[in-house]
Amino acid sequence: MTYCLGIKLKSGIVGIADTRITSGNETTIAKKVFTINKNRHSFFIMTSGLRSVRDKSITYFKEIIEQNDESFDKLYKAVNAFADQVKRAANEDKASLKEAGLNFNLNAIVGGQLENDEEHKIYLLYPEGNWIEVTEGSPFVIIGNKGYGKPILDRAIKYTSSMKFALNAGFLSFDATRISANDVEYPIDIVYYVKDSFNIIEQRFEQSELQKLSDHWNTILSEEIHRIPEGWMDKLLSEEKEVSYEV
16 A cells, blocks of 8 residues: 655645565555656656656656656646656556456545746545545645545645644654555655745655654544543443342
8 A cells, every 4th residue: 555645735735755665475666756847847746646646657758857847837737747657557467467367446646836837736636537626624635544644634734734744744644654554655755845846856755754753643532532521431331320130
């Protein structure tokens, strides 16, 4: 599985991707983020799904970028171009994958800003090649293993949140997933984009660099659980009423 997160904020974009690849009983590390930084062309693609499908689609897309980069002046056009390559890979491999008992299941988060975009944007791309745009009302999207980390973001993230706050919340979302799922793991790749900067910053973090933050959060959770009012339990824990049974 995978954990990839994209958060759209008023001031920019934050993204987090794990690097664990699982194949049968074997696990390896591989990058799940592809980044483009050119003159007023800055965007990233995060992927979840079969590695072979991901690599083929990205390889095809790299050729499109090299040949036609000037034609992409808005991010949705780049998303459409990548979608075409995903569909191309599907046409080539979907039948053979099905015969092998595998599903063509590539999902992608595409985020960034191109020269004629009025603001930074994030898109969620489905395996069929269609997409939706992430908006202020629901400013984040997760692909892969989303069940464990999503509640933290639902409670905490707003479009007006600061990027530092979003980084902390995003890390805690990843950490919750990592603890509960054995198919998501360090190291993690983080992308950071400030609105109108046209420069995506990408950095990898190892577990040793973030373990103190994880331990700190665990301590806070344990202490706060002990502070939760217990009055609501009175009805449950009160003396059991006598019950008479007829024989």
